[in-house]
Amino acid sequence: MIKLIAPPHLMKVYLKRHCDKLLPLIRTRLDQPENLCLKDHFKTDGEILEILAAKPNDLVPLHEKIVSDLEKLHLPVKVWTALEKAFNETEFFRKERVRYNAYTLVRSLKQPTCLYCNIHQIAPVYLEKKISRPPIDHFFASDLYPGLSLSFYNLIPACTACNTIKSNKPTSTVTHTHPYLLGFGDDCMLTLSNFRNLDDLTGKKIKPFKIVFDNPTIDKRYEGNISLFALAPTYQTYRGKAHWVMRTMDQRSKAAVDSALKLVPGVTDVNYWDVFGVDYEIEAHKRSPYSKLTRDLVRQYASQEIKTLLSI
Numbered sequence: 001m002i003k004l005i006a007p008p009h010l011m012k013v014y015l016k017r018h019c020d021k022l023l024p025l026i027r028t029r030l031d032q033p034e035n036l037c038l039k040d041h042f043k044t045d046g047e048i049l050e051i052l053a054a055k056p057n058d059l060v061p062l063h064e065k066i067v068s069d070l071e072k073l074h075l076p077v078k079v080w081t082a083l084e085k086a087f088n089e090t091e092f093f094r095k096e097r098v099r100y101n102a103y104t105l106v107r108s109l110k111q112p113t114c115l116y117c118n119i120h121q122i123a124p125v126y127l128e129k130k131i132s133r134p135p136i137d138h139f140f141a142s143d144l145y146p147g148l149s150l151s152f153y154n155l156i157p158a159c160t161a162c163n164t165i166k167s168n169k170p171t172s173t174v175t176h177t178h179p180y181l182l183g184f185g186d187d188c189m190l191t192l193s194n195f196r197n198l199d200d201l202t203g204k205k206i207k208p209f210k211i212v213f214d215n216p217t218i219d220k221r222y223e224g225n226i227s228l229f230a231l232a233p234t235y236q237t238y239r240g241k242a243h244w245v246m247r248t249m250d251q252r253s254k255a256a257v258d259s260a261l262k263l264v265p266g267v268t269d270v271n272y273w274d275v276f277g278v279d280y281e282i283e284a285h286k287r288s289p290y291s292k293l294t295r296d297l298v299r300q301y302a303s304q305e306i307k308t309l310l311s312i
C-alpha cells in the first residue's frame, strides 16, 4: 500500500476541475422527476460540491447523514435509487465524454503503479485513436454508498487484480488505510518466513520461503488492507521477484554491485537504482512495481557491506 503523493497545488487544480466539470451534470440529473427527492438536501450548488470534494475521512459520515435526513422525508428505496441515478459514474467512465472524464483524471494523477499492491503497472497508454486506462476503484463501494460514486477522493486508479479482489467489500478509514491518507511506509514490512540464509536460494532448486507482512505496531488498518486486497497470497504468487532481490544482494554478487557503483560513487538513489532497478525512497515507490518489496528486503537482509556501498 503506497500513499498517493502529488504536489498540493496540482491536487487543488485537479479537485477544482473535477468539481467544476461534474457539477452541471449532477445538477441536470437532480432536475429529473425521479430524483427530485434529493432536492431536499441538494438545495444549492454548495451541497453538490461538498459531496464531490469531501476529504476521505468525511465521505462516509456525510453520505450517512444525507441518507438519514432524506429518509425522514421519503421512502428509503426512493432515496437510494435517486442517489444511484444522480451520482451514476457510467458516463464519467466512458471515453466519449472527451472534455473531462475518468481518462483525464487518471492521466493527471500520474500513478504508474497500483497503489494498493505496488505489483502491477497501471500507466494509461495513449495511441493515435485508442486510449487505455486502468480501472478506477471506488474506495468506498458504490453499492454501499451510491452518493459517493463521483467523489474525487473516492476514485482511486488501481490494477485489475486489486479492483477485482476488493470488489464491493466494505471499507472505512478506521479499519483500512486510504491511499490519500496513509501508506505502509516502514511500519508494515514485507518479510520472508521459512528463510534461513542466502544459500537457500542458490542452485537450481529454490527452497520454499513465504512472503508475509510484519506489522509490529499491530495497526488494524494495515491488516485491513492486507486482507482486503489479499496482498500476502498475491505477493506469494509473484515471489520470483523476491528471489531475484535476494540473489542480487547475495555476497557473491558483491563484485557486480561494486562494479556498478564505480560509475557514480556516493550517490545513493542512482546507485540503488543501478543495482535494483527501482527507487529507494518511500515517496518515489509509486514509480516502479516491487519498489516496496525491494526496500523491505534490502533493509532486512542486505549485508552491512552492501548497505555501506549503497549508502543506506
Ligand SMILES: [Zn+2]
Pocket: 114, 115, 116, 117, 118, 119, 120, 158, 159, 160, 161, 162, 163
Ligand atoms: Zn494492485
